[in-house]
Amino acid sequence: MNIDILFKIAAIGILVTVLNQVLVKAGREEIAMMVTLSGIVIVLLMVVNLINNLFTNVKSIFQLY
């Protein structure tokens, strides 16, 4: 299992924060909102795969069928 994904999430979070602040300062609140939303969706897609892995692992180890 790789710890890289944690740093990926951190990088996406920091990037989204910076973009958000720049866009808010430029007066584009609605685009800033869209940037935040897309960042969350990207991270969510990564984490959903991980959760699927966790469930299949637990199912196979504890024989939950």
Add this chain to the structure above:
Amino acid sequence: MDIFQIVSIGIVATIIALIIRQEHPELAILVSITAGIIIFTFIIGKFSANINVIISMVNQSRIDSLYVMTVFKVIGIAYIAEFASQICKDAGEEAIGKKIELGGKIIIMNLAIPILTALMGIIVDILNNV
């Protein structure tokens, strides 16, 4: 040493979550989920080896494997339910976490009923023989 790896993953994840939480609390929750899954997949290999040893011991001693399998299933369900309910609690939704725990408890009770009926059957047999 694996414990140092686990501890350092936990500390790094905590710092990342703290940094992100100020701006995006919803991303911080995802960081904590990821850290939990990484640590779990780290230790699950060792745990499955132990489980195989226990299963082979049970097979040697000719105990009905239904009972041990039920115990393992209960452990798995309890782990998943606890994982989800703690995430809900971290996100400030304690009520949803309690509902997940309740669901886990009821499913565990469903699994335990066959053992209870077996026990009752043994007791009834003993009482009839006396």
